[in-house]
Amino acid sequence: MNSYHLDGTQLQKSTGKHVSQPVCGMTHTVHNLDRSANAAMLSIPELIKKKRDGGELSDSDIKTFMEAVTSGSIQDCQTGAMLMAIWQQGMDARETATLTKEMMLSGEVMSWPPEWAGLLVDKHSTGGVGDKVSLVLAPALAACGCKVPMISGRGLAHTGGTLDKLESIPGFSVYQTAEQVRTILSEVGCCIVGQTETLVPADRVLYATRDITCTVDSLPLITGSIISKKGAESLTALVLDVKFGRAALYKDLDGAKELARLLVKAGNDLGMRTGAVLSRMDGVIGRRVGNGLEVVEALETLKGDALPDLMELVVTLGGLLLYMAGLAADRSEGGRKIFRAVASGDALQKFRAMMEAQGVSRETARELCSPDVDYFKILRKARHQLELTAGRDGVPVDVDGLLLAQVLHKLGAGRSKAGQPVNHSVGAELLVPFGQKVTKGTPWLRVHYEEPALSPEQIRRLHDALVLESSTDRPMPSLVQEDLTSAFERDGDHDEAPSSASPAPQPAPCTLNRRRPPPNPPDAPLPLASPSFGRRQPSSRGRHHADEEEDGEGGGGRGGRGGGGRCRCGAPP
Incomplete structure (x- = not known):
């Protein structure tokens, strides 16, 4: 060929x-x-x-x-x-x-029917804690008319992988042939699969060698690994979620920005319309951490029980993709379309159809997508749960996502080397809302574990992850810091092209609520407000795989968002 x-x-x-x-x-x-x-x-x-x-x-x-x-x-x-x-x-x-x-070009490059021209899109995350964005974004994009051949990865070190999360669903198969992928895209519009044997075989060799030669954090090698796989998908548009912060590959914004610029240029050089979003990764995304628990949170989001930090990323990344693919006039319109897809339940139906197309029984898929399901009748539940309580009165303002993920990794939620099994039931749930005062003895974290039990040192580290202050009136900045899309220009329409370093759009009130989607999308541009707080940015750089999914996508818990008269996300109804 x-x-x-x-x-x-x-x-x-x-x-x-x-x-x-x-x-x-x-x-x-x-x-x-x-x-x-x-x-x-x-x-x-x-x-x-x-x-x-x-x-x-x-x-x-x-x-x-x-x-x-x-x-x-x-x-x-x-x-x-x-x-x-x-x-x-x-x-x-x-x-x-x-x-x-x-x-x-070391292996097969996918080809698609001509009528799909302009519809093929995907995203990649450089990995974080609680990053279940793909589970919501892929079906939302499909509900907006896109074709999403999402090739994802497994977790390594403290980050979780999208494939590991999906495999916590009984029957879900991440292994599909090229013909099966084409069929699923034709019938459903999205699929989330692993890398095939014939797709970019050179990367599998280099990836394994990088891991054992301490060359993981080379920018050219990271760029080649990520973009070569996305190029082999023959995409119209690609958006990259490049994370920075305590629990990210890059601890500082400048390092993440350098990687983002290289990735955007490499993607555009291969003919893909490529953009990047720079987002904070200090704590966790959502409220649940761990493979099975993150599936639960993704399903709850698709049913309308949205947490603002997760939806901020979904709407921002999805809106930019729709714009780059020419399916929206600008990013704000694209964000509103993604929001509607979730709020209306259309994205949930796409997720259900994707589950069935990838091996989940019709009854299981129907039950998981029903309003009042007992998830743990279907998903594996850990044998033990341990609740940790606040050691003093205070206001929760932060949680160290890296510390939390490292403890869960040791309990079996992650792997130390490729090929190791993971325990899909291990994870944690944040139980307290950020910004609201708690008293000494209030449970703030529920850990799901099996054997062995948590050691005193692990319990101490988890307690150290929670930051309490006497009071706070600090605002809640969004996770999205800026986007880099200077290399992208829509054919024949340059006036609406994003700037090279656009600040995140201003947050809008959250109108998603459990089982009660709004009759109309919000008028203001999304993303939604994120209940997180500014954190210190260490200057040293971490060392884990930026090209191991999303995409390096451990599990979520940026904090509960309760409050009388408010949506659970904490934004005004």
Whole structure:
């Protein structure tokens, strides 16, 4: 097979040159990156030495390396040596673009029916705690008319994976063939699946080697891993949720912004309309942490019991995707469409249809989506629950998501290396609202666990995760800090294009409420207000996989939002 389809263009594997014949009725330019095709081919040791000594790899050099990785003709130690050389010396924009393209072309690139032109969208998160956004966003996008071939990952270290969450649902299969994916998209509009054997095989080799050679946090390698997989989906538009903060890969905004810019450029270089949102990841998203518990929270959100921080991300990311795909005039209109899809119950029906299409029995899917389901008659429930109480009077203003996730990881909610099983029942629920005074002895956290029991040290660390103050009148800033979409321009319409560093839209009142969706969408632009507070931003950088799902998507609990006369999210009704 010598040609590979992108959404709207055709690539020749041999050169990467743009071919004028459109595949899906659209044309994106993919630049000819192989400008050194006639250069003399170097051996693998020579390529390693060239990069180690600070040299710039030509397009043909990178192609030679990637072909050796894909074919298995390179030794493992040589692969590790090249990754370390890249980690030490970095790559410029052209090298990174070529690496990404060659990784994408190392395997199958999906092709879609022409009538789906302009409809194929996806998102990627660099990973966080409680990040169940995909479980709500994918069906909401499908309800808005998109096709969402979401290829997700598993959790590693303290972050949870979308696939692990979905596998807590009995019968849900994340393994689907390319033909099955096409059928599900045709019938439902969205699917959430794992990476197939034929999709970007070079990434599987490099990913595993990065993990054991301490080269995980190389920006070019992160970029290549994320964007090559999304490019192989042949997308129209891609939005990236790049997180920063205590529980994120990057602790500071500047580091996250650098990664976001590289990802946006690499995506646009492959012909995808690509944008990025920079969002805080200090605490947790939502109220529940852990695979099965996060499925419960996602279902409750789809039924109308929305928490504002989760909905802020869903509406912001979804609205930007609809705008980039040309399905909304601007981000605000896109956000309102996503909001309506959730509030009306249309997204819930898409989620139910997706469950059935991916192996869940009709009865189980119907029961999970019913209003008054006992979730733990279907989902596995941990054998033990332990409630921790506040040690003094005070106002909860913060919870350290990293500390919480690390303890749950040790209890079995996560894995330390690829292939390890996870316990879907392990997790935690936040029981207290942020910003409202609690008294000493008030339960604030419920931990779901099996064996072994929590150690005194783990209990101490969980208590340390809660921050109480004597009083607070601080405002609640949104999770979304800004978006980077400067490289994106809609065909024939540049006036509405987002700015290169747009601040988050002003929050609107929450009108979602349990089982009681509003008759009309809110007039003001979403996202919703987020009941979180500003946190200190350490300058050091964490080390975990930014390209391990969402997408690195542990579990949620930014705090309860109660209050008399208010929606559970705490915003005015």
